Amino acid sequence: MQETIHHLSHIDLDGYSCQLIMKYTPYKITNYNANYGAEVKQKLELILENIASSKESALILITDLNLTADESRWLNSEVIRLSDANKEIKITLLDHHGSGEESAKKYDWYYLDTSRCATKITYEYAKNNFEFNEPLWMEKYVSVVNAVDMWIQEEHNNFELGKVYMRLISETKELNRVMFANEDENYKISLLLEAAKFLNVENAPIVLDDAIHTIKKEFFRIDKNDTLDNLSTKYIVELLGKKRDEHTIYYKGYRGFLSYGVGNTSIIGNGFLLAYPEYDFIVDVSYKGTMSLRANNQVSVSQISKEWANGGGHPNAAGGRIIGFKEQFRFDKVKQQIEAIINDKEAVAGDLEYKKES
Secondary structure, X not given: OOOEEEEEEOOOHHHHHHHHHHOOOOOOEEEXXXXXXXXXXXXXXXXXXXXXXXXXXXXXXXXXOOOOHHHHHHHHHHHHHHHOOOOOEEEEEEEOOHHHHHHHHHOOOEEEOOOOOHHHHHHHHHHXXXXXXXXXXXXXXXXXXXXXXOOOOOOHHHHHHHHHHHHHXXXXXXXXXXXXXXXXXXXXXXXXXXXXXXXXXXOHHHHHHHHHHHHHHHHHOOOOOOOHHHHHHHHHHHHHHXXXXXXXXXXXXXXXXXXXXXOOHHHHHHHHHHHOOOOOEEEEEOOOOEEEEEEXXXXXHHHHHHHHHOOEEOOOEEEEEOOOOOOOOOHHHHHHHHHHHHHHHHHHOOOOOOOOOO
């Protein structure tokens, strides 16, 4: 196999476990994750854009996500269109949700099996269709995920351990999936790999449950130990710094940093401004369009918030809500919305009031 695999999977234990399995194949893989709804199509659009901009042939691998009839029809036609442009593209969808039955009957690339979780389907598909360097623990790991995802309580030991695995993923929210898609996926896969070390430990569910906090801290820890909040904040500030080119915005000559859904702006935002003093302000926009702005005595974010969203607050800490904001699952589309506001407001707003340290 020469093509690049673009692997889209769900955002739960089953979905990330499918991606963990594919790590043990030797192919070039780009991972994407989505929840149901509009996010699925946005991520598929991103995959198609990436394929179109590459000269390589590609396999679109979709696991633990069922597509609606409209989504399947659209994806199939888009792949045909790109294939007609002398680019070989294939689709493989491996899923277990019965709601995909209509699409499964129509497209031969849509594999549906409601008797197994997607992890088990992907595991067996990989063994039969890919080069696969299976580790010794994987078969048991797959059984654990299958027991909890299919809710097979009769497999008591696997089921109880699977519940801890499930919570390990569902309660892991330190990294934002849109801002830090690659890093978040890597974080969760790393946690699952650590969790796999407990498969044969006596009283594994309890022992792993006790160890989760330490496992998370070790992922973020660079040198000395600290609280999980402080370790993850330092890690996130460094990630933000690496994204400065893409996330920089300007308003009336002031340099700002735009983030999306990061939250905890008082700590992370102020940490960023201290680490990168060339920035005058930082604004974090939530999925629902609320803004949280922070500054460090270089500009009044209260005034910015007022001009952008009729918000307010203090010179160094303010907020507001963007009327008509459309939730996005790709940062470039968020930035387009914010820059449209900036372009509009710059034309009409008065001079910013700002305060510098004396």
